[in-house]
Amino acid sequence: MQTCTNNTSPAHHFKPVLQDVNPVLQVTFFMVTVCHVLLGVSRRGCTFMLRMVQYIIHLTLLRLGPHLSQGDEKLLSDIPTDPRATEKVFSLDNKTTILAVCPNPNCHFTYEPTFQGDSPIPIYPDICSHQEFKGERKCGTLLVKPQRMNGHTIHLPIKPFIAFSFKDWLGGLLSRSGFEKKMDDAWASSTNGLTPSQEMKDIFDAEILRNFKGFDGQHFSISDKEGRYVFSLCVDYFNPLGNKQAGKKKSIGLISLVCLNLPPDMRYKPENMFLFGIIPGPSEPPLTCLNHYLRPLVDMLLEFWFTGIRFSRTCTYYYGRVVRCALVCVVSNLPAARKISGFASIHHTQMCAMCHCTRRQHDSLNDSFATLGMRRTNEEIRNSAQLYLDAADEKERSEAVHNSGIRWSELLRLPYFDTSCFVVVDAMHNLFLGLVKEHFDILGIQLNNTKSRTTPSIVINIPEESINKLNKHERKSINRLINMLEAPIKTELKSQGGYDVYFKRLSALHRAALELLCTAVGAPLKPKHVNKSKLNKPDFIHSILAWVSIDTFSILCAYQTCVATNSS
């Protein structure tokens, strides 16, 4: 076993908070910290609150007599005026590193700060020296801006990226009572002799973790007192200004890790999720630029894999413990997952990251999507990614992407990372926001009128031979009619005015065309018209319009009666 040189001390988690301090102060500190951190009261509001508490206590003490004792005077003066002082006591903040990001929207290279001696002032390079290819011109974008602070000028990054320390966070997690035991116990179900046909209740019952090998070739969980934990990674982009239709569109990213060893009910509590950092906006990093943000994370994960990190004390191990971690799945929506794992976008010919299902040129209806292609393998993907990385210039690179659909991803540096199956398809986006939503469209229930002709609200098939019987003008008529009916027109039909508009439009068409369509789709004639000796144009039009509106309205109506009678 390799020896661990990396020590991380979570000692501050075991120190009692505010020991031997006046209870009045303890409660005040707690109240202000909760207001600031959990309730979102601003720093200004908290300062006001602290001053008021001080004043109230002062007034209360004055009821006992006009003069305060020395102890009381000290109590009053011990109440701070800045909420940052109260928070410091609880040591809530994780350690962070502020990285300088190249502001060039095509570069995004990140630089870690260096420090001179004990000085707390971070030093960053002035300009970006990143080269995408050997021998190419350097990026050369300015990274820092001068800022005056207390009479000194220091250079701070124009675009900062704040990376939280994973070691620090994990130390905190392991210091909480009961957590460590639960995390170690999680392995029980993947190492017992359960047959694979049995029901799976959690990720630990399933194949990946049952067969997950550690660096020594043994099952990952088998170790001599070491902590072995697995994590999932999520990168997702969101708009910090809210999801308003009319609002500004900005996109910033979230990089977050979740410890899968925690039981499912604790795993996703916000305090147990690790936020690695927020990718700064205003827009998503293009193509492989996300790699620059992942690099510090991957460096850290490599350390956790090969040497392990020694925590000087954990909850159950007083004299410290070595911990090794692995990243076993990437959970993201489709576009983000593609960027993290280095696959080309879904518009590429090689549209699938898992199999060799391709878009074909003559296949405009994407029939090939309905079948599973040949599975990709890990080696194949790694080889293609290496080709991309080794490319000498832009042209070679785009050729490599064109052939394989694979770019480079920092995650490939993790030796255990199996690109062919560690990047999962997200069920929420795929099923609920994808397929279910699309099926509503297919049924003709269009929620927003943004999609127009692309979805088949109604597809009308009329036998070829009966169309051929018509003359040239009537054929034109029927084509117009089909186009009109296949377009989403149903919402307008609801009102009398809309109905009249369509009635007028249909009246301009030939009678023979209307009759043919009516019989072809089996539009029901109104009972009073059935016995007529000769049906005229308006009769057909009424029945066609009724048929169109019934088809989708009836679904909506049935739905509405369902919801409207919902007593809750």
Place this chain on the structure above:
Amino acid sequence: MITPSWLTSVPTNLGEPSHGKPKADQWRTLGTTYLPISLIRLWDQLEDVDDMRSQQCKRLLEVSLFLISAVVIASSRTTSLEKGELYLHYMQNYLKGLRELFPQYRFLPNQHMALHLAEYLRLYGPVHSWWTFPFERLIGMLQRIPNNFQNGQFFFLSF
């Protein structure tokens, strides 16, 4: 219809712009609860077998139920190898049925990806450990943090 209170509520005026974009969980409720009930009430009673329209409707109902079954199986709290295969079976039937009903329909990448979900159910177990719901909730929390709309200023003020 009386639903349990833990079921996500859905807009009563579905289809009108006023309710905005439905959330993922609302789609789930719509798809797995309200849609099958509405469709079965509507189309299952159609008896006239000779009528082309009612035949189409019956077929569409069948196809919709393939999708709904697949979704219900995939989002179950427990899973097994058989369930994974059953999911794949339903999903393939759904896509096949869709092609028969709508010869002009263009398949989406999502529909292909859904076929791969079967494999992930086998590899990773129940979907709750590897879907993005919790992360979306985290995003919701981050979005609600009060800020001054100035990107990247905060940390340097606190040096």
